Amino acid sequence: MDKLTSMAVFAKSAELGSFAAAAQALEMSSQMVAKHVAALETSLGITLLNRTTRRQSLTDIGRAYYDRCKMVLAEVDAADSLAQEMHSQPKGLLRVSAPMTFGSFSLAPFVTRYLARYPEVKIDLSLSDRYVDPLEDGYEILIRIGELEDSSLIARPLxxxxxxxxxAPSYLARHGAPEIPADLSLHDCLAYTYGASTIRCRWIFTQNDMTHEIEVNGRLRSDNWKALLHAATEGFGIILGPEDVMEPEIKAGRLVRILPDYVGPSRPMHVLYPSQRKPTAKIRSFIEALIDEFGTKCLARET
Structure with missing residues (x-):
């Protein structure tokens, strides 16, 4: 028999004074109550209750054991309540992994707003473009850009x-604006590099189902978008950057969009989390807020 259940049955019997009363309260037979108490006594090798045909009473050891049982059962109830509370209310540490550029420019402001909304949640945010295994690295939420590989993770589209x-206006004033993608080969372009600087950089645009792929060159290449953005706003070249990052710069007048009739590269983005029977409140709330922030924009831009 489960010892914790037997302890609960024994405690109820001690409180109510009889197996019959305990059986009624616990919705089980008197025989089953007796079996639970007997199982406890056998495992302990002691007598907890003195029993006659008319009454029962705690032995000295039984009284001390009852006091301890009450403490143990109270701790179990407290643990269950805590688990239920954490499951229903966002609380605790949430480990999130996201790509470097999206994470630092777009996700970071979202995270601070989320934390302000849920003061009992803490977030450990890791920004990296390397592959992350959520099970090995302990992440509960991942944001990935690009085609997804088959995995056991649950994916929600963003x-x-x-x-x-x-x-920058200053760059365009000096060099003019390219009218077609092919003109980019005549301009200084600020290239984002994922690996070795010897790899050629190609930018791809589409218009009316026609693809234009151009090899671009420039005086500055970097694996950090912040460095490239700074160079672009200072007028050192043309940048191909994330729309979410570029939009505030365009509104502020520090950058101007070029080739507006052409569609730049676009990659799918998803939020992923490990498969669970029922995600905790902190995971559910973060994903729902993330989709509200970065999911509905997809429809807004296409309508």
Whole structure:
């Protein structure tokens, strides 16, 4: 028999004074109550209750054991309540992994707003473009850009990760604006590099189902978008960057969109989390807020 259940049955018997009363309260037979108490006594090798045909009473050891049982059962109830509360109310540490650029420019402001909304949640945010295994690295939520590989993770779509081409007004004043993608080969382009700097950088645009792929060059290449964005706003070249990052710069007048009639590269973006019977409140609330922030934009831009 389950010892914790037997302890609960024994405690109820001690409180109510008889097996019959305990059986009625616990909705089980008197014989089953007796079996639970007997199982406890056998495992302990002691007598907990003195029993006659008319009454029962705690032995000295039984009284001490009853006091301890009450403490143990109270702790179990407290643990269950805590688990239920954490499951229903966002609370605790949430470990999130996201790509570097999206995470630092777009996700970070969202995270601070989420934390303000849920003061009992803490977030450990890791930004990296390397592959992350959620089970090995302990992440509960991942954001990935690009095609997904088969996995046991549950994936929810977000708005596509779109890139647009921009340049500072000062750069365009000196060099003019390209009219077609092929003109980019005549301009200084600020290239984002994932690996070795010897890899050629190609930008892809589409218009009317026609693809234009151009090899671009420039005086500055970097694996950090913040460095490239700074160079672009300072007028050092044309940048192909995430639409979410470029939009505030365009509104502020620091950048101007070029080639507006052409569609830049676009990659799918998803939020992923490990498969669970029922995600905790902190995971559910974060994903729902994330989709509200970055999922509905997909529909807004396409309508």
């Amino acid at each position: 708005a596509p990760y779109r890139l647009i081409a921009c340049a």
